[in-house]
Amino acid sequence: MPTLTIDGREITVEPGTRIIEAADRLGIDIPRFCYHPGLPVAGNCRMCLVDTNRSPKPVASCWDPCQDGHVVVTNSPRVLEARRSVLEYILLNHPVDCPICDQAGECELQDLYFAHDHQPSRHPFHKHHKDKARVLGPQIIYDAERCINCTRCIRVCEEVAKAPQLVQVQRGERAYIDVFPGTQLDHPYSMCTADVCPVGALTTRDFRFKCRAWLTHGIDTVCGECSRGCGIRADVYRNAVQRLVPRHNPDVNQYWACDAGRLAYHRFKTGRVSAVRIGGAAADYAKGVREVADALPGAAARGIAVVLTPWMTCEDVWAVVSMVRSVEPAARFAVGGAAPGASDEILIRADKNPNRAGLAKVLEGLGVTPVALDEIVSRAPSLGALVVCGAEQAKADALAGALAAAPLSIVLAVLEGPLSAAARFVFPSASPYETDGTWVNEQGVRQRVRRAIEPAGDVRGVATWASDLAARLGMPLPALDPAIGGNP
């Protein structure tokens, strides 16, 4: 276990640890472009040079492993001049694009220049021009002039996505990134290349020119497109999600997220159920809750069945089960959910529901054994009431038929579809970006989903709806933490 000293501070690390990792642990910031903790080391940007006692020249701290007795200095005049020179070289041909570059405001080149160089240009000649706005793939557009050739994107494709679609071509100041002829950058993690790009060379079609980074504020939440539950951050401006970027979570998704999950927010922009409907006619939320509360006890005699879906948060499940059982203790619960889909070895899982494990845990804790979904569908006409929590179902048509057949049918839907057309009572439900609660992913990791945007009108989270109904039924549920699923 080597012990080394960085800027006078001692640290003991595992063998093989790079100096830059040890410095990060100590909180000493060594600037870097090509080094990324989730990618293999390249060592081509030369920004991380530090002075050590083991070498007459400065060494690249991203590559050099820590040795016992190493004395590292990160702020000597030679190191500071080295950083300044590297930045000057990078900026020699860099286009004056900041006003139109998406990365402005979150650009590592801007921040490092201001912190370490801040000198006027010494370059009186014309800059070398290259391709701008070159489409590399369905999601990624590349600007060769801004590129600093750090090769993070190439390493993402090779090591994370296991799809070596990008390559560096030409040499020296003419070098740029390209795809092999006849191919494009289309693997399922292509947008991660834009995440790691320290400048605005790689931009996503989804976010390009959409919104300035500093106008948004980011909410840490979880992706709900599959049972992996990758940590994402929703950047929101004017109560609309502008983009989703992956968050670092060493247990779940490290630094990455798939494109499908990051584009999922588009699905919730149109086609929302906007108002409560009773028998096809719009009504207000209070009236809907009142009528359901009045009708449910009567329906209990013939049996209440509830279809739960695995995108509900654990709090939603608990609230619905508790509320229904207070009306009919022998109510039946089934688990629906979205249809399974493609999966891969990296992050994408076949189960396209985020909270199957959490749902199972809550039901187990409440002592509920779920019945088969088909059983409920077939018995729908003889039931007293059928409640379907969630309209994105694999067996949508069957459930629509069941809802049409049941005497009292209630659906909580985010998007319009066959289920919201079939049920008598339709309640607008909160999308995953308007939901607060916890999901448990397929590994058993419990994660917090946070509300990123405020829902409009009568949209309510499932737990809120259940609590309101329980209160109206005269058997109120214990108050939920208002920060988790308790409001609006």
Next chain:
Amino acid sequence: MGDTLVRVRDRFPEHVIDAASAQGDDTVVLRREGIVPVLAFLRDDLGFTLPLDVTAVDLIGMAPGKPESRTPPLHPMYHTQTVPALGQVEGHRFEVVYHLRRMVDGALVRLKVPVREDDCVLPSATGVFKGFDWFEREVFDMFGIRFEGHPNLRRILNYPEFIGHPLRKDYPRRGHQPLLDMPGIEADPVPGRDDTGRAP
């Protein structure tokens, strides 16, 4: 004289937490029990007779953020919430800062007193310097820190019915106060507007 710090620390070792020079200004961090004796010592023995200023700083904005803190936008102008994401503070939340001047050579001394949020009371310095009267009222008005022994501790810049303490970091930049009932004034509603003056 550079020995202001030394003399204060030697004379009041039980009250002084720290004594250092910041940007050329002598700064002493004190416990609150030491405020009155140290001020009197500075005035009588070291010649700091001109009371300049009493103010306070709310340190909660510098505390490390909560784990789920939001990505900060670049410029406070773009903060979508008027209250910044605040961290949890351990120990003292406020620092009350006194400035004294020795006119002869223009020397400055700064006293800083850490104050906990749940116990924000300090002994008043008005017994030593009359000139801290209104300054302490302002600290009370803006931060809610009370001064025991102050002859007249009431709000000075804000009106008496004001709710809250505006310079605290958790008071929003665009804070709203409730409208007051103005005694003796007949309601004079403008047709088409509610009583806040806004159109419905």
Next chain:
Amino acid sequence: MIEKPVDIAPEPEGAPTQYSTINMGPSHPAMHGTVRIRLTLDGEVVKDADIEIGFLHRGFEKMCEAGTWNQVVPYTDRLNYVSPLINNVGYVGAVEKLLGIEVPLRCQYIRVFCSEIARIADHLTAVGAQALEIGAYTPFLWAMQAREELYFLMEFITGARVTTCYTRVGGLRWDLPEGWQDKYLAAEKVVEARVVDMEALLTRNRIFIDRMADVGVIGPQDAVAYGFTGPCLRATGVDYDVRKNLPYLVYDRLDFDVPIGTKGDNLDRYLVRMEEIRQSIRICRQILTDIPEGPVNVDDWRVVLPPKEQVYNTIEGMIAHFELIMKGTPVPKGEAYFAVEGGNGEVGFYVVSDGSGFPYRVHCRPPCFAIMQGLKDMIVGGMLADVIPTFDGINMIGGEIDR
């Protein structure tokens, strides 16, 4: 309501008397910048006074936390709005102290020059208003005429008469324009002439002396205990001027005297101010000859915006401009107190930084805040009619005291 003590003069038959409470302000032509004095009077004698301020409180200190370090400068204009340049100089001085940088020599001379013409404007306003409110209308108009010349000069230099916003952290908005010396000399001629005229009408005027001498007296111990600074303190005989005792910028190279009074009454305050106008003119004349050539801004793009040709044509200039506007000049974590001599006394700026480009806390120590604490002592026991000249003699500026 104060109870009337029993040893007051016996009442005439059938004429009960009591103390009356009247309200002066806040909407009162003589209550400059709005202040309210609740006076308890026995006839015309002031028995008690409760002074209420805060009518012009605009949340300056809270708004300073809403932008970058340079975005505070326009707010400082609105503090002492009769001498805004002094506030500008004081605030950026505090930030530069915390940054640990020193502005070039030419910039220092220009800042002193601007402070002095602002000081002349401030004193002209104070003396003029004081004369106006005891009935001398003509000297007031002469003072305003002189002040107009100075406003023309300030407009020539900074672009604005009152909201000058001239200094920046690390320098100035721009250098003095060509021909400023002639503009100054033209203004100085008018100012000197008007000052002579005003003194001719006031200084030996029997009525003026009767109204002002031995009125609003405060002793030096009391003044110091209250925290008085500036002309009000110097009128009591205490020799304290930030420019002399704690010289900043280039005041230590300039030759000027600081007038000291003796009695601490209104007349002394008037005389001190009039003499300070003369001394400020003396300083400005020296600057005209002594000012060196050279840059006015620190040569560091972390502090000062790069020139526009660089911003539009080089990536380095573009990035520096972007970072300075969006993130501000990074000021090291810490705190600093910097004081300048304002028209009313020591204007102190206490700034606290958390290491970013946005101020964490900016506090202005207003000189008239401390002086107004002592106003009660100065008017209680005097007559109602003396409240006005005493209050004017303090030259309370609402923007400064309330912030």
